[in-house]
Amino acid sequence: MNKTAKHIARFAAIGLISTSTLLPISTVWAEETAQTTPVTTVVADETTQTTATPPPPPATEQEAYNPYGLEALWREGDVIAKTTLFILVLMSIGTWYIIFSKVFQQSKVKRHGIEAERNFWEADTLNSAKDSLNPSSSYRYIAEKGIHSTKHHDGSLLERIDFNTWVTISIQRAIEKVQSHLGNGLAFLATVGSTAPFVGLFGTVWGIYHALTAIGISGQASIDKVAGPVGEALIMTAIGLAVAVPAVLGYNWLTRRNKAVMDNVRSFGSDLHAVLLSGELNGNHPNRDSK
Incomplete structure (x- = not known):
């Protein structure tokens, strides 16, 4: 009995010791589990929210504004800059208008010259020769002035002028008037x-002045603050050159064409002068018999 009681006492002591040892461990484990569980729940909730959020809509592409182009030059320029640009535009419009109108006019006179060469010298009389020409023809105008001079060489003052000289003066005046009409507008091309x-250079200088003034006020002299406004101001010089080059080329080209047209007009006037001095038009070119 004593041995049995001793064994029971030993098992009871061991159980008591085990219980006292494991109880704190289980308590700590329970507390750690309780603290870890909410964190897991929060993480899970955050994951759920992140997954459930729809993707943002794609951003629409918008054209970037260029602060250094022609649009910016007109938008940010002052009254003087806009006036300078407007003057250059007017010069360009006037240049191209004169070039096209003069080419058309010269072609018209050249066509009338071919018509006069074909019809005028084949007529039987001066009046029929004159009527065979186009009413708007410069050649008809010269013929009318020449014929009119032969019929109005009278009066005390005009009789003092030799008939040959009087006819020559009348035809020469008509030719000079035709030449003056063809030369209208060429002075504008030369001026432009x-x-x-x-x-354009004035516009550039004015733009650079304002750009440097703005840089000095802002106190920033970085490359983007200097290169942009200065490059924008140089556009004025480029526009000025773009206006001047067609004007110079057009002036030289039209002057050369005028010379060729007027050579034919002067030849017609010289032949008409010879016919008027002969007193009749026999249907042949005045210089054909001498060749």
């Missing part, structure tokens, strides 16, 4: 060709 680069 010589002044447009300087007008």
